[in-house]
Amino acid sequence: MLFNSYVYILLFLPVTVLVYWALRRRGRTRAALWWLTAASVFFYGWWDVRFVSVLLLSMAVNYAVAGALIRRPLKPVLVAGIAFNLGLLGWFKYAGFIAVTLNAAGVAVGVPSVVLPLAISFFTFQQIAYLVDAWRGLTRDHDLIRYILFVTYFPQLIAGPIVHHAEMMPQFAHLPKAGERARDIAVGITILFIGLFKKVVLADGVSVYATPVFNAAAGDFEPTFLEAWVAALAYTFQLYFDFSGYSDMAIGAARLFGIRLPINFNSPYKAATIIEFWSRWHMTLSRFLRDYLYIPLGGNRQGPGRRYVNLMLTMLLGGLWHGAGWTFVAWGALHGSYLAVSHLWRSWRRRPEPPAGWRRRPEPAGWRRRPEPAGWRRLPGIALTFLAVVIAWVPFRAASFDAAARILAGMAGLNGVVLPEVYQARLGPLADPVAHAGVTFGAPEFYTGTGQLAHLAALAAVVFLLPNTQEWLARVRPALGWDRFTPVHPVPRGLAWRPNAAWAVLIVAAAAVSFSRMTGVSEFLYFQF
Numbered sequence: 001m002l003f004n005s006y007v008y009i010l011l012f013l014p015v016t017v018l019v020y021w022a023l024r025r026r027g028r029t030r031a032a033l034w035w036l037t038a039a040s041v042f043f044y045g046w047w048d049v050r051f052v053s054v055l056l057l058s059m060a061v062n063y064a065v066a067g068a069l070i071r072r073p074l075k076p077v078l079v080a081g082i083a084f085n086l087g088l089l090g091w092f093k094y095a096g097f098i099a100v101t102l103n104a105a106g107v108a109v110g111v112p113s114v115v116l117p118l119a120i121s122f123f124t125f126q127q128i129a130y131l132v133d134a135w136r137g138l139t140r141d142h143d144l145i146r147y148i149l150f151v152t153y154f155p156q157l158i159a160g161p162i163v164h165h166a167e168m169m170p171q172f173a174h175l176p177k178a179g180e181r182a183r184d185i186a187v188g189i190t191i192l193f194i195g196l197f198k199k200v201v202l203a204d205g206v207s208v209y210a211t212p213v214f215n216a217a218a219g220d221f222e223p224t225f226l227e228a229w230v231a232a233l234a235y236t237f238q239l240y241f242d243f244s245g246y247s248d249m250a251i252g253a254a255r256l257f258g259i260r261l262p263i264n265f266n267s268p269y270k271a272a273t274i275i276e277f278w279s280r281w282h283m284t285l286s287r288f289l290r291d292y293l294y295i296p297l298g299g300n301r302q303g304p305g306r307r308y309v310n311l312m313l314t315m316l317l318g319g320l321w322h323g324a325g326w327t328f329v330a331w332g333a334l335h336g337s338y339l340a341v342s343h344l345w346r347s348w349r350r351r352p353e354p355p356a357g358w359r360r361r362p363e364p365a366g367w368r369r370r371p372e373p374a375g376w377r378r379l380p381g382i383a384l385t386f387l388a389v390v391i392a393w394v395p396f397r398a399a400s401f402d403a404a405a406r407i408l409a410g411m412a413g414l415n416g417v418v419l420p421e422v423y424q425a426r427l428g429p430l431a432d433p434v435a436h437a438g439v440t441f442g443a444p445e446f447y448t449g450t451g452q453l454a455h456l457a458a459l460a461a462v463v464f465l466l467p468n469t470q471e472w473l474a475r476v477r478p479a480l481g482w483d484r485f486t487p488v489h490p491v492p493r494g495l496a497w498r499p500n501a502a503w504a505v506l507i508v509a510a511a512a513v514s515f516s517r518m519t520g521v522s523e524f525l526y527f528q529f
Contacts, residue, residue, distance in 0.1 A: 001043055001046040001047065003199075003249045003250075003253070004196060004514075005518070013253060016036070016039045017257065020032050020036060021181055024181075032175070033146070033149060033172060036149055037145060037148050037152060040152040040154040040157060043154040048115070048118075054117050054120070055151075058088060058124070058127065058151075059147070059152075061081070061084055062127040062131060062151075063147055063148075065077060065078075065081035065084075066131055066134040066139065069081070069131060069134040069135045073134070073137060075135070077135075078131060078132065078134075078135040082131060082132075085124050086124075086128075088124065091114065092120055093116055094324045095112050096111055097325065101326075118158055119159070122158075123151050125162055125288055126150070126164075126165075129164060129291075132292060133166075141173060143173070145172075149168075149172055150165055150172070153168065153259075154253075155250040155253040155259075155261065156254065156261055159247075159250070160264060160282070160285070161251075161261055161262050161263075162284040162288050163261060163284065164262075164284075164287075167262060167480055168259075171259050175259075176259075183476070184255050184256065185255075185256055187473065187478060188253065188254070188255035188256035189252065189507065190507055191251050191252030191469060191473065193252075193510050193514065194252070194469050194472075195245040195247070195248025195249035195250075195251075195252060196249060196511065197245075198244060198245030199242055199246065199514075200517045201514060201517055202241040203238045203239075203242035203245060204517065205517075206238050206241075206455065206456070206459060207234070207235075207238045209230050209234035209452055209456075210232075210235035210397070213228070213230070213446050214235070214399070221406070221445075222409065223415060223446065224415050224444055225413045225417040226417065226447040227410060227445070227446045227447045228407050228408075228410025228411040230446070230447060230453070231407065231446070232393065233456050234456065235393055235397050237456065237460070237463065243282070244265040244468075248469050250264075251263075251469075251478065251479050255478070261479055263470055263479045265283065266279075266280040266283065266468065266488070267463075267489070268281035269386055269463050269464065270382060270463075271382065272378040272381030273345075274338040274339050274342045274389075276385075277385055278335075278339070285318070285321075289314050289317075293313075293314050293318075294310055294314045297310040304343075307343065308340040308343070311340055312333070312336035315339065316336060318335075319331045319332020319333065319335070322396070327395045328396065331393075334395070335392060394407050418441075418442050418444045418447070419440070419442075420441070420442075420443065420448075420449055421441050421442060422449075423441060467488075468488070471488070471491050474490070475497065476497070
C-alpha cells in the first residue's frame with residue numbers, strides 16, 4: 001500500500017486514526033497499541049501477504065535473542081543474532097547479485113529467483129541496533145507489544161526514517177494525552193499533504209525528463225550535453241522530492257497518532273561540504289552507519305589514515321545497502337572518496353594540535369583561526385558539493401556502468417552539443433559563432449527546449465531558496481531531534497505555520513492538486529529496499 005494512493009489516504013489512514021483515538025478516549029491504551037500493531041501488519045501484508053511470515057519470523061527471533069542478551073550479555077549470542085539478520089537480508093537481497101557476480105567471474109552457479117520483501121533493509125537495521133544495545137546494557141524496554149510496534153509501525157516501515165528503540169518505545173509506553181489530539185492531527189495533516197505534494201507534483205512531474213534518457217542510455221543511446229545534464233539534474237531533484245516527500249508523509253502520518261518520528265532531511269542540497277551533506281541527507285541512515293559501523297570499526301580514534309579507511313568501508317557498505325549492484329558500490333566509493341577529501345581539507349584549515357607536553361607559543365597579534373565559511377562565502381562550497389552529488393547520482397540511477405559512462409560522457413560534452421533548430425533563428429547573427437564553437441543545430445531526441453530548463457530552475461529555487469518543512473512548522477516542534485536541528489532558512493514569525501484559515505486554504509489547495517495528479521500512482525524510489 002503506497003502513501004500516494006487513494007486507498008491509503010482516504011480509507012486506511014482515516015479508519016486507523018479514528019479507531020485509535022476512540023480507544024484512547026475510553027482509556028484503553030493497551031488496546032490502542034494492539035490496534036496500531038494490527039493495522040501496521042495489515043499495511044505490510046497489503047503488497048504481498050506471503051512476506052508477513054518473513055517479518056514475523058524476524059521479529060520472533062530478534063525478540064528472543066534480545067531477551068537472552070538482556071538477561072546475560074554474551075557476545076556469541078549477539079554474533080548469532082546479527083548473523084541471523086544478515087543471513088536473512090543476504091538471501092533475499094544479495095543472493096541473486098552474488099550468483100550473477102560469480103557467473104561473470106567464470107564460476108557457474110544457479111541464479112535463485114528471489115523476490116525482495118518490502119522494507120527488509122529497514123527493519124533489519126532497526127533490530128540489529130536493538131540487539132547491539134541489549135548486549136551493551138542500553139536496552140531497557142522489552143515489552144512484547146511495544147517491540148512489535150517499534151518494528152512494524154506503518155508510517156516508517158516501508159522507507160524509513162530508520163528509527164531507534166530509545167526514540168520510539170518510550171513514546172509507546174507513554175502515549176500523548178487525548179487533549180493534544182486536535183493539535184497533533186492538524187500538524188500531521190499539514191506535513192502529510194506537504195509530503196504528498198512533493199511526491200506526486202514535484203518528484204513525479206520532473207521524472208519525465210530523467211527516466212527516458214537513463215533508459216535509452218541503458219541501450220546504445222549517447223545523450224548530448226544538454227540531454228545528459230537535464231536528465232542528471234532532473235533525477236537529482238526527483239530523488240530529493242521523492243524521498244523527502246516520503247519522509248514528510250511518514251512524519252505527518254505518525255503525528256496523527258501523537259507519535260513523533262525523527263527528522264530525516266534538513267535541506268541537504270544546501271550543504272557546503274560532503275560532511276555537512278551527510279549530516280542532512282537521510283539523517284537516520286547516517287546515524288546508524290556512524291554508531292553501528294563507523295565507530296565500531298575504530299572511527300577516527302586510530303589516526304587519520306585509519307579514519308579514511310573506515311570512512312571508505314562505511315560508505316561502500318552503505319552503497320551496497322542501497323541496492324544489490326556494483327553501481328551502488330561505485331556510488332558508495334565516490335562518497336567515501338568525497339568524505340576523505342573533505343576531511344583532509346578540514347584538517348588543513350585547522351591549526352594542528354601540538355604534541356603532548358609541548359607548550360604553545362603565544363599567538364601572534366592579530367592571528368585568527370581560519371573560520372568556517374558563512375553567509376555568501378558558503379556559495380562556492382554549496383555549488384561544488386552539489387556538483388559532486390549530481391555526478392554521484394548518475395551511477396546510482398544508471399542500470400549499468402556502461403549506461404552511467406554514456407551519461408557522464410554527455411555531461412562532459414564528449415557526445416557533442418546539439419540545440420533544436422529553432423534556436424538557430426533565435427540566435428540570429430550569433431548562430432554562426434556558436435556553430436563554429438562546436439554546437440550543432442538539429443533535433444535532439446530528449447531535449448525539447450527552454451521549458452525543461454525553466455522547470456529545473458523552478459525546482460532549484462524551491463530547494464535552495466525556500467525553507468524546508470521543519471522550518472515552516474518550527475513553532476510546533478514537528479519531529480524528534482528538533483533540539484539538535486539547525487534551521488538553514490528560519491521562517492519569519494508572521495509566515496510560520498499555525499492552525500489558521502490561510503494555512504488551511506493553502507494545504508487544501510496542495511491536497512487538491514496532489515489528488516488530481518494521483519491517477520497514475522507511482523512507487524517511491526526507496527520502495528522495496
